[in-house]
Amino acid sequence: MTTISEKIKQKPWLGWVLFLGTMVIVFLLGLLASSVMERRAEAVFAYQPTVEHGQFEPRNEVWGENFPREYETFLKTADTSFKSKYNGSAWIDMLEEDPRLVVLWAGYGFSKEYNQGRGHQHAIDDIQNILRTGAPIDEKKSPMPNTCWTCKSPDVPRVMNQYIEEEGDFTKGVAKFYSGSWEELGHQIVNPIGCADCHDAETMDLHISRPALIEAFNRRGKDISKATHQEMRSLVCAQCHVEYYFNPNIVEGSPYLTFPWDDGQSAESMEAYYDNMEFSDWTHKLSRAPMLKAQHPDYEIFQTGIHAKRGVACADCHMPYVSEGGVKFSSHHIVSPLKHVSKTCQVCHREETDQLVADVYERQDKVAEARNSLEKLLVRAHVEAKKAWDLGADEKRMQAALIDIRHAQWRWDYVAASHGSSFHSPVETSRVLSTGIEKAQEARLKISRVLADLGNNEPIEYPDIATKAKAQEYIGLDMEKLNSEKKKFVKEVVPVWLEKAAKREAQYEVNR
Numbered sequence: 001m002t003t004i005s006e007k008i009k010q011k012p013w014l015g016w017v018l019f020l021g022t023m024v025i026v027f028l029l030g031l032l033a034s035s036v037m038e039r040r041a042e043a044v045f046a047y048q049p050t051v052e053h054g055q056f057e058p059r060n061e062v063w064g065e066n067f068p069r070e071y072e073t074f075l076k077t078a079d080t081s082f083k084s085k086y087n088g089s090a091w092i093d094m095l096e097e098d099p100r101l102v103v104l105w106a107g108y109g110f111s112k113e114y115n116q117g118r119g120h121q122h123a124i125d126d127i128q129n130i131l132r133t134g135a136p137i138d139e140k141k142s143p144m145p146n147t148c149w150t151c152k153s154p155d156v157p158r159v160m161n162q163y164i165e166e167e168g169d170f171t172k173g174v175a176k177f178y179s180g181s182w183e184e185l186g187h188q189i190v191n192p193i194g195c196a197d198c199h200d201a202e203t204m205d206l207h208i209s210r211p212a213l214i215e216a217f218n219r220r221g222k223d224i225s226k227a228t229h230q231e232m233r234s235l236v237c238a239q240c241h242v243e244y245y246f247n248p249n250i251v252e253g254s255p256y257l258t259f260p261w262d263d264g265q266s267a268e269s270m271e272a273y274y275d276n277m278e279f280s281d282w283t284h285k286l287s288r289a290p291m292l293k294a295q296h297p298d299y300e301i302f303q304t305g306i307h308a309k310r311g312v313a314c315a316d317c318h319m320p321y322v323s324e325g326g327v328k329f330s331s332h333h334i335v336s337p338l339k340h341v342s343k344t345c346q347v348c349h350r351e352e353t354d355q356l357v358a359d360v361y362e363r364q365d366k367v368a369e370a371r372n373s374l375e376k377l378l379v380r381a382h383v384e385a386k387k388a389w390d391l392g393a394d395e396k397r398m399q400a401a402l403i404d405i406r407h408a409q410w411r412w413d414y415v416a417a418s419h420g421s422s423f424h425s426p427v428e429t430s431r432v433l434s435t436g437i438e439k440a441q442e443a444r445l446k447i448s449r450v451l452a453d454l455g456n457n458e459p460i461e462y463p464d465i466a467t468k469a470k471a472q473e474y475i476g477l478d479m480e481k482l483n484s485e486k487k488k489f490v491k492e493v494v495p496v497w498l499e500k501a502a503k504r505e506a507q508y509e510v511n512r
């Protein structure tokens with residue numbers, strides 16, 4: 001074998017080829033390195049605030065000027081194209097998908113309209129457009145209080161702060177925000193969920209902006225400002241993705257947003273909390289049971305799952321790290337983690353995408369099976385109770401059955417309203433559903449005894465609720481009227497709100 005130096009001696013031009021080749025490679029490597037450095041410098045530059053603004057700046061585009069990468073991904077929450085088997089970002093009419101829901105919520109706003117949750121960018125549009133907030137035109141009021149704005153916008157901490165300053169007292173200021181009818185703050189709350197909801201303006205550290213979470217911690221003797229960084233990566237979400245109710249007993253006349261966590265966060269603990277204060281969200285139109293509406297106890301149920309127990313946070317799956325030009329940052333496109341499994345699950349799991357998605361669907365399918373059984377039993381229980389009332393049932397004799405209905409539907413809703421729960425914590429959700437099934441059967445047994453005493457020994461007919469329209473007619477809703485009023489409201493009132501807000505915001509000072 002000849003060595004390179006011998007070869008070069010035989011063919012001197014080969015030496016030049018090697019020399020020039022090496023030079024070209026070194027030059028290209030230099031270019032690459034310089035481009036990487038430049039992108040990094042750009043990144044560092046991008047992290048130097050170019051706009052100075054306060055904590056109560058509600059406009060996401062202003063915060064976004066300092067952090068273009070986060071802002072750009074944040075805007076993607078407007079995208080409605082992703083759909084998975086049970087979830088995703090598309091607008092889906094859930095009452096059309098499952099008309100039984102209309103019966104379960106008879107007498108309550110959710111029976112009018114309930115849609116699949118979408119990305120954060122839609123929060124304001126969706127609350128304005130939904131039938132549940134009504135059509136407050138002229139002197140007519142919305143059926144909802146201002147409290148409903150609380151989880152929609154960074155304008156919320158801004159207005160709360162203004163009221164706190166005016167009142168000179170924290171609780172009074174916050175209570176003032178919650179007071180009054182929903183349309184009163186329509187022109188104030190216009191920016192969808194954003195930076196000021198989760199970040200401190202000065203340090204960009206994670207920040208809790210909503211009083212209800214801080215207060216819930218305080219009542220349990222815990223100080224949220226002591227939470228670890230990893231805990232904060234879930235707690236910022238727990239400002240909104242939790243169970244809550246409007247407490248009438250904190251400040252008179254104010255439906256004060258409160259988390260029912262004083263005795264714990266399980267379905268049973270929160271149920272006992274509500275039972276003890278004899279709280280109910282509404283009285284069921286058919287069964288007359290004192291009902292509870294679960295909101296979306298995502299955070300509470302997530303805590304009971306294996307991922308939470310191993311220290312995984314919401315942001316690990318819903319706001320994964322991504323990189324651009326050698327810069328690593330958190331994707332602010334908060335969405336189903338199944339949209340990009342390689343950036344979410346596969347950071348920790350070695351399985352193929354198909355396998356991981358199948359793992360999620362398997363858990364969801366199994367939980368859905370039990371949830372559907374409970375849902376059917378609940379429809380039957382409401383309808384049978386109605387029959388008993390129609391036949392002249394005695395209030396006292398119905399009492400125990402109605403409490404069973406309340407508890408069974410609460411357990412169903414605790415699971416159903418938490419959209420990620422069947423993956424977040426499949427074992428706990430299955431357990432809660434199984435206790436709900438038992439309660440629903442108990443209720444039906446008790447009602448059948450009342451029915452028998454009233455001379456009815458026949459099975460009660462299941463209503464024809466094959467479509468949303470049929471179900472809404474069955475419970476006596478005038479949808480045509482509700483829809484046309486809403487249309488008028490969206491056309492005439494909303495643009496006035498937005499115009500007023502634009503004028504107000506034009507006065508804000510920003511230092512560039």
Ligand code: HEC
Nearest residue numbers: 060063064067070071074193194195198233236315329330
């Ligand atoms: C729903 C809560 C939430 C909202 C809304 C939000 N962020 Fe974040 N942001 C986070 C979380 C969680 C992290 C990860 C923080 C960590 O681990 O330190 C983060 C991280 C960041 C960081 C640190 C660098 C990085 O990417 O990890 C910046 C800068 C940032 N966000 C900017 C913004 C801007 C600008 C907006 C508005 C356009 C915004 N954020 C809206 C929750 C939020």
Ligand code: HEC
Nearest residue numbers: 088089117118119122123126151152236237240314318335
């Ligand atoms: C200020 C309240 C608020 C905060 C804070 C918040 N969310 Fe949300 N989130 C909402 C609301 C409201 C919706 C539904 C919006 C709609 O349907 O119009 C939503 C929707 C979602 C969705 C559904 C998105 C889709 O495309 O289907 C996910 C996932 C989600 N949030 C996760 C999170 C995570 C993770 C955090 C914390 C990093 C978080 N959210 C923080 C209020 C909030």
Ligand code: HEC
Nearest residue numbers: 306307310312316317337344345347348349356357359360
């Ligand atoms: C930050 C790391 C991390 C991420 C991201 C993550 N996991 Fe996990 N996962 C874990 C850990 C840790 C466990 C517990 C395993 C153990 O302790 O042996 C686990 C357990 C599981 C299990 C078994 C537990 C059960 O519920 O039966 C499944 C399935 C699973 N993960 C699927 C997923 C999927 C799907 C995703 C993406 C949506 C995901 N994981 C994202 C860390 C992670």
Ligand code: HEC
Nearest residue numbers: 084087088237241298299302307313314317336338419420
């Ligand atoms: C280990 C990964 C993981 C963690 C951690 C996690 N989730 Fe999820 N989440 C999922 C998966 C998987 C789904 C189901 C997505 C689907 O069906 O498309 C989901 C669904 C959701 C949904 C419904 C999404 C939709 O498209 O409508 C919301 C809201 C949600 N999670 C919020 C949270 C909150 C809040 C936390 C923290 C308290 C959290 N998640 C923690 C994996 C995770």
